[in-house]
Amino acid sequence: xxxxYDLHSHSTASDGALSPTELVQRAxxxxxxxxxxxxxxxxxxxxxxRQCADTLGLQLIxxxxxxxxxxxxxxxxxxxxxxxxxxxxxxxxxxxQNTRMQRAEIIAEKLEKKRIFGALDAVKLAAGDGMxxxxxxxxxxxxxxxxxxHQDAFDKYLAKGKPAYCATEWADMELAVNWIVxxxxxxxxxxxxxxxxxxxxxxxxxxxxxxFGGAAIEVxxxxxxxxxIRRVADFATRHQLAGSAGSDFHTPNNQWVELGKLxxxxxxxxxxxxxxx
Numbered sequence: 001x002x003x004x005y006d007l008h009s010h011s012t013a014s015d016g017a018l019s020p021t022e023l024v025q026r027a028x029x030x031x032x033x034x035x036x037x038x039x040x041x042x043x044x045x046x047x048x049x050r051q052c053a054d055t056l057g058l059q060l061i062x063x064x065x066x067x068x069x070x071x072x073x074x075x076x077x078x079x080x081x082x083x084x085x086x087x088x089x090x091x092x093x094x095x096x097q098n099t100r101m102q103r104a105e106i107i108a109e110k111l112e113k114k115r116i117f118g119a120l121d122a123v124k125l126a127a128g129d130g131m132x133x134x135x136x137x138x139x140x141x142x143x144x145x146x147x148x149x150h151q152d153a154f155d156k157y158l159a160k161g162k163p164a165y166c167a168t169e170w171a172d173m174e175l176a177v178n179w180i181v182x183x184x185x186x187x188x189x190x191x192x193x194x195x196x197x198x199x200x201x202x203x204x205x206x207x208x209x210x211x212f213g214g215a216a217i218e219v220x221x222x223x224x225x226x227x228x229i230r231r232v233a234d235f236a237t238r239h240q241l242a243g244s245a246g247s248d249f250h251t252p253n254n255q256w257v258e259l260g261k262l263x264x265x266x267x268x269x270x271x272x273x274x275x276x277x
Contacts, residue, residue, distance in 0.1 A: 008246020013045030079180035086183035219243035243269035
């Protein structure tokens with residue numbers, strides 16, 4: 001049986017639509033053999049996911065997706081094979097949850113200035129015990145007919161430069177990578193093309209990331225076309241980074257992104273799963 005890896009996914013512990021159990025069940029149904037649950041800034045869903053994975057015979061890889069700041073820009077660093085009980089990582093997750101709550105309060109205040117009320121209570125209810133993300137606000141804006149779509153919510157209110165945007169100081173990237181590595185994990189730069197950097201900035205970023213201890217880059221995602229995959233594969237080979245593959249699955253309602261439905265990792269890129277213990 002050929003292993004099928006999906007090393008980037010989200011549950012209701014952050015901004016995913018499925019519970020950790022439902023996510024693992026869906027991944028198993030899609031033929032995934034190795035799944036990483038990588039919720040935003042939290043490992044709260046891992047215990048439930050592992051219990052289900054063990055029952056189904058699916059290999060669950062403990063993960064997280066940390067929000068990190070570098071050169072006044074926000075990047076997402078996926079940690080694979082981490083120890084969620086590693087004290088500095090657990091403490092960082094707690095601090096990031098507080099940061100997200102503070103951001104949520106500011107976003108809600110800014111929406112109120114636009115005469116959009118009730119956002120904070122709604123996103124708290126939607127997130128439950130999970131992390132509050134901007135996606136929760138986008139869902140609220142859609143549900144209240146303030147916008148026509150999730151993307152419209154970002155374009156009109158939540159993206160940088162828009163009325164409800166809140167600049168946030170996340171964990172320093174060097175620290176974030178160190179927490180992952182010291183917990184026994186592998187640090188992966190997530191969806192590198194999303195940041196819309198110039199070639200010069202990409203080089204600077206990858207040199208810094210590798211210098212901090214980063215070992216891999218997400219080459220295949222549920223959103224990349226073949227040209228984009230080749231482009232990121234070139235980044236990986238130039239900087240001697242391993243390549244990861246992950247759908248970045250959030251919801252069954254997105255017909256374009258499905259667990260395990262990923263292009264093959266290019267042959268000239270070392271698979272990140274070879275680095276996992």
